[in-house]
Amino acid sequence: MTIGIPRALLYYKNEKLWTKFFDELGINYIISPETNKEIIENGSKYAIDETCLPIKIFLGHIDYLKDKCDCIFIPRIESDQDRETCLNFRAQYDLVKNTFRNYNLKILFYNDSGHKPQKESKAYKKLCKFLHIKKSLGKYAYYIAKQTQMYYEFFRSENQEKVLKDTKKIKVLLLAHAYNIGDKYVGEPIVNMLEKLNVQPIIAEYFDRKKCIKASKAVSKTLPWSYNQHLLGALELYKDVVDGVILITTYPCGPDSMCDEMIVRQYKDVPIITLTIDAQDATAGIETRLESFVDILNFKRNGKK
Amino acid sequence: MNNEIIACFPQWGSYYCAFRFLFENGFGVKYMTPPPITKNTIELGSKHSPDYVCVPFKYCLGCHIEALEKGANCLMQIYGGCRLNYYGELEEKILKDLGYNFKFFNMAEINFKSPKSILQNLKIVNPNVSIVKIAKALPATIGIIKTIDRMEDFIRQNAGFEQNENEMEDIFSEFKQKLDSTTGYKEYKKLKKEYLKKLANVKINKPKNPIRVGLVGDYYTVQEPFSNYNMEKELEKMGIEVHREMNLTNTIIKSKYKSSRKIGKKYVKFNIGATANYTVAEALKYAKNGLDGIIQVKSFGCTPELNAQTVLQNISKDYKIPILHFSFDSQTSETGIKTRLEAFYDMLSAKKK
Numbered sequence: 001m002t003i004g005i006p007r008a009l010l011y012y013k014n015e016k017l018w019t020k021f022f023d024e025l026g027i028n029y030i031i032s033p034e035t036n037k038e039i040i041e042n043g044s045k046y047a048i049d050e051t052c053l054p055i056k057i058f059l060g061h062i063d064y065l066k067d068k069c070d071c072i073f074i075p076r077i078e079s080d081q082d083r084e085t086c087l088n089f090r091a092q093y094d095l096v097k098n099t100f101r102n103y104n105l106k107i108l109f110y111n112d113s114g115h116k117p118q119k120e121s122k123a124y125k126k127l128c129k130f131l132h133i134k135k136s137l138g139k140y141a142y143y144i145a146k147q148t149q150m151y152y153e154f155f156r157s158e159n160q161e162k163v164l165k166d167t168k169k170i171k172v173l174l175l176a177h178a179y180n181i182g183d184k185y186v187g188e189p190i191v192n193m194l195e196k197l198n199v200q201p202i203i204a205e206y207f208d209r210k211k212c213i214k215a216s217k218a219v220s221k222t223l224p225w226s227y228n229q230h231l232l233g234a235l236e237l238y239k240d241v242v243d244g245v246i247l248i249t250t251y252p253c254g255p256d257s258m259c260d261e262m263i264v265r266q267y268k269d270v271p272i273i274t275l276t277i278d279a280q281d282a283t284a285g286i287e288t289r290l291e292s293f294v295d296i297l298n299f300k301r302n303g304k305k
Numbered sequence: 306m307n308n309e310i311i312a313c314f315p316q317w318g319s320y321y322c323a324f325r326f327l328f329e330n331g332f333g334v335k336y337m338t339p340p341p342i343t344k345n346t347i348e349l350g351s352k353h354s355p356d357y358v359c360v361p362f363k364y365c366l367g368c369h370i371e372a373l374e375k376g377a378n379c380l381m382q383i384y385g386g387c388r389l390n391y392y393g394e395l396e397e398k399i400l401k402d403l404g405y406n407f408k409f410f411n412m413a414e415i416n417f418k419s420p421k422s423i424l425q426n427l428k429i430v431n432p433n434v435s436i437v438k439i440a441k442a443l444p445a446t447i448g449i450i451k452t453i454d455r456m457e458d459f460i461r462q463n464a465g466f467e468q469n470e471n472e473m474e475d476i477f478s479e480f481k482q483k484l485d486s487t488t489g490y491k492e493y494k495k496l497k498k499e500y501l502k503k504l505a506n507v508k509i510n511k512p513k514n515p516i517r518v519g520l521v522g523d524y525y526t527v528q529e530p531f532s533n534y535n536m537e538k539e540l541e542k543m544g545i546e547v548h549r550e551m552n553l554t555n556t557i558i559k560s561k562y563k564s565s566r567k568i569g570k571k572y573v574k575f576n577i578g579a580t581a582n583y584t585v586a587e588a589l590k591y592a593k594n595g596l597d598g599i600i601q602v603k604s605f606g607c608t609p610e611l612n613a614q615t616v617l618q619n620i621s622k623d624y625k626i627p628i629l630h631f632s633f634d635s636q637t638s639e640t641g642i643k644t645r646l647e648a649f650y651d652m653l654s655a656k657k658k
Contacts, residue, residue, distance in 0.1 A: 050632060051611055076575060087387055088579035091612035092571045098615045111575070222413040224390035252357040252606040258391050261355035265398055 003029040003108060004069030006061035008164050009054055010089065013227075017149040018073065021124075023286040025133060026246045030069055032061040034184035034217045039064060040279055045049060046099050053186065054179050055249035057094075062096055062105075071106035072096070075123075078113035081213065083226035086255050095184040120146075121303055152265035153209070160206045164241060169200040173238060175263075176248035177256075186277050190248060193287055197294045202242055204234035210239060220262060228259045235263065235270075243297045246290075252279040271297060274303055310334040310408075310431060314379035315368040318528045318554065319345050319457065319477075322484040323449040329443030330488055332431050337377045339368050342531040345372055351635045353399055359388060360604040361525035363635055364532055366396055373405045379430055384413035385524065386579035387609055421500060445490040447558055452497050454554040456480070460502055463539040466511040476503050487625045512547075519591035520549040521584045521617075522602035526633060527551050533602045533633065534642050540600075543650050548631050549598065551580065552588045561586075574615045581609035585616050592624035597653045599626060604636040627652065 005011060005018060009032075022029045032039075035057050044059025065072055076093050077085055088095075093109055108130075110123040121142060128138030164171065171193060174181060181187035181203055194201045204212075211234030216223065219236050223229050235245060249256040249262065260274060273288060273293050312328045315319070316339045328336040340346075350367025369380050381401075382393035393411035400407065410429045418424040427434050456584060460473045467473055480500040487493050518540060528534050528551065540547050555561050565586035566576070573585050587601050601617060603610035614630060621628045629649050631642065 048611055048614055050606055052606075052608075078576075084390075087608045088612070090575065091581070091609070094575060094577055095375075095612050095615055097574070098572065098619050101619060113576075158395075164417050190518060219395060221410065222384075222394045224393065224413075230373035254359075254388055254606065254608045257358045258362075258388060258395050261358070262395055265402055 001027065001071070002069040003027060004065035004072045005029055005031045005192045006058060006065060006072065006074070007032045007034065008061045008183075009092070009179045010059040010075060012182040014075075016152045017145045020145035020148045021141050024144050025129075025131075025137070029073070030065070033158065036062070036185065036294045039186060044277050044279055050252065052088070053277065054177075054183075054253075056279060057183065057185070057304045058092075059096075059099060062100065066100060066103055066105060069167045070185050071108045073108045075112065077121075078111075079115055082115055082228035083229060084224050085227060086225060142187065153206075156206045157208045160202065163200065164238070167200045169198060170244075170294065170301065171200045171242045172294075172297070173202045173204055173235065173242040174248060175235060175245060177227055177231070179203055180248055180250055180277075186250060189283055190246070190286065190290070192274065193283075193290050194294075197291065199294055199297075202238070204231050204238075207234045207237070219266060223259065223262075225255045225259070229254050232259065232263065235267065239270050240266060241300060244273075246293070247272060247274040247299060249274065249276050251276050261302065271300070310379050311337050311377045312379040312381065312430060313337045313339055313369070313372040314381050315339060316395075316529065316531075317525070318552075319453050319481060320450060322481050323446050323454065326449055326486065326487065326493075327439075327442055327446040328430075331439040331446070332434055334379065337375065340371050340375060342368065342529070345377045346434060347635050353403065354434070357606055359523075359607050360532065360633055360635055361523075361529075362388070362392055362396075364525070364529070365392060366399065369400060370403070370405075373407060374398070379410065380410045380411035381430070382412065384411075388492055388523075388608075389579075389617040408573075412440070419619075428508060441623045445487075446496070447491050448490070448493060449484065449551070450553050450558065452493075452501075452524045454552045456501070456504060457462070458549075458633075459546040461537055463507075463509050463511065463546075465544045465546060466515070468508045468510060473504060475569050476500060476507070483601060514657075514658060515544065516548045517548060517596045517651075518598050518653070519587065519599045519600060520547060520602065521551065521587045521591075522580075522631075523584075523604060523607045524551065525578050526558075526604050526607075533631070534603075534637070534639055534645070536600070536602060536642075539643065539646055540650075542645075545650070549590065550590075551583060555588050556580075556583065569616075572619060577609060577612050579609040581613040584610060584613040585620075586615050588620050588628070592626045596626070597657060598649065599628045600631065600649070601628060602631045602633065605632050627656075 003022060012132040015051045039060035040065045043056040046059045047056045048061065062072060074092050076090060078090050079085065093107060097109065099175055110127040112120050124142045125138065135303055176187055191201050209230055213229045215224065216229040216233035219232055223232065247260050249260060264272060273289065312334050314324050321338045325336040325338060328334055334449055346367035347363060349370050352365035354366050374554065381397060384390050390413050393413050397409045397411065408429055415426045425559050456477055460477060464473045480496065483496055485497065520527060527549065537547050565582045568589055569582060569585040573582060576582060601614065618629050
């Protein structure tokens with residue numbers, strides 16, 4: 001049996017957890033390639049016009065995988081700690097099932113819902129039962145995979161803290177969801193452009209999650225999305241260390257549409273620009289805006305000295 | 306002078322009658338019926354809200370600004386399963402930035418598991434609030450909501466065929482006016498009896514097999530007539546029997562959520578958020594009951610309804626029922642909507658023959 005993992009949405013949040021889990025159990029899997037133009041175009045064909053870009057990309061990846069594997073892995077993550085995720089993550093399973101109805105896709109999933117602390121391990125237990133894997137073996141694989149993911153995130157955040165301390169370049173904090181910043185089509189061009197401009201990009205997603213979420217509660221009490229809490233908390237913690245902030249959102253992202261407004265209104269003394277990305281790829285406009293933004297940051301820093 | 310508390314909740318269908326009753330008799334504060342929504346409201350709202358937030362937010366914000374200008378000083382916002390959860394806090398922030406001075410009762414901040422938190426939040430509205438009084442006012446409030454829904458249901462299905470135009474609408478608005486001075490449960494009961502009878506006595510000549518259309522959509526757009534460009538009235542004028550299940554009675558007072566999940570099981574396995582499960586179940590019900598068409602109204606970018614739309618397309622194919630999708634933004638043209646509705650009507654009547 002071969003499992004297909006779409007390289008989109010939640011994959012960027014749980015990369016090591018999923019791959020290590022299947023590695024430990026000795027299950028074959030393939031991961032769809034990095035997002036390219038063709039994938040986006042195919043995804044747009046299936047999606048309704050006004051759906052957000054990440055969902056279009058996601059459907060494109062499913063389209064790529066649909067005849068290359070036996071079943072597609074689409075977990076459903078409804079809540080994270082005490083807050084929710086975007087509604088699209090709840091509907092992923094049903095969305096794919098209804099969109100690709102004629103292809104008779106087989107979908108492998110686990111359902112991570114509710115607010116109890118052990119909810120994820122329970123969801124994996126059910127997944128193992130469905131796959132006819134021995135209970136103890138499944139549990140072992142899950143814990144190994146979870147540890148791998150934890151260490152991966154830990155070293156990533158340590159690394160970034162170190163860079164933040166050492167570098168003398170201009171530092172710009174990128175506030176973007178994991179599935180946007182990690183995507184080859186959405187986030188990577190921006191990171192590359194910044195590096196070309198001799199700027200150190202600091203990625204908010206890489207900072208320690210628990211610390212960030214705790215910090216965000218001081219700013220916004222009722223923010224319902226935990227992924228946005230993570231980003232907001234990172235901004236609150238590191239706003240004095242970085243020179244500027246870039247908000248990267250995709251058109252038309254629901255949570256971001258409101259959270260970004262809050263950020264812009266809350267942090268009036270921090271230099272912030274918002275980049276909205278849609279399915280049309282025109283990098284020239286973004287490049288111009290980034291250049292002028294970096295120029296302003298340069299002036300500001302030199303003026304201080 | 307400014308010690309008097311004047312509460313206000315955004316315009317939302319005809320429910321202001323019920324809210325007025327609850328706030329004046331339960332909380333013991335004055336309630337201001339929000340000024341009716343106009344073009345100006347939505348312009349005000351869009352001016353101060355983020356670009357691609359869903360339209361209900363813009364309506365609520367515009368409504369609140371107009372109410373503040375008219376003298377309200379205690380605003381409130383509910384919470385829900387989608388972006389609605391964050392409406393309250395962001396609205397408060399925007400209004401405070403605009404320089405208004407007011408109290409804000411945000412239901413998303415209440416922790417419903419702790420009685421202390423509930424009481425604390427209720428005290429925002431009125432510092433000497435009495436729980437007993439609220440509890441006493443609740444049965445009549447719920448009753449009013451149920452009656453409004455029942456009457457609206459009746460009007461929706463029959464107003465297209467009445468002999469004297471607008472008779473039902475007149476009776477209904479008279480009922481709403483009378484409700485403004487009610488203070489007790491018994492008084493309301495009497496009114497209800499009287500006006501239900503009046504409505505039932507209106508002369509109609511309904512053909513045996515009229516065109517029937519079901520309305521589904523997101524919570525605000527489907528319920529607030531201005532935000533769906535008076536679609537129900539337009540349909541009634543064409544002589545169509547309109548069905549709509551989405552209202553407060555069916556979602557909060559007597560929640561049909563569980564049965565909705567059961568009905569939609571074939572298409573949707575999980576809870577896909579907010580009103581999407583209701584939408585799917587309602588559409589399925591309409592299709593099974595042999596209605597002639599379904600109209601989905603939603604605000605632009607509404608995530609749960611978008612996911613439901615994919616399912617609706619499948620239902621349309623399976624049951625061979627035409628579905629018309631409307632996506633409203635703050636700048637939708639009215640003529641365009643009318644043209645599409647007329648074409649839909651022509652198609653339905655041709656199909657019927």
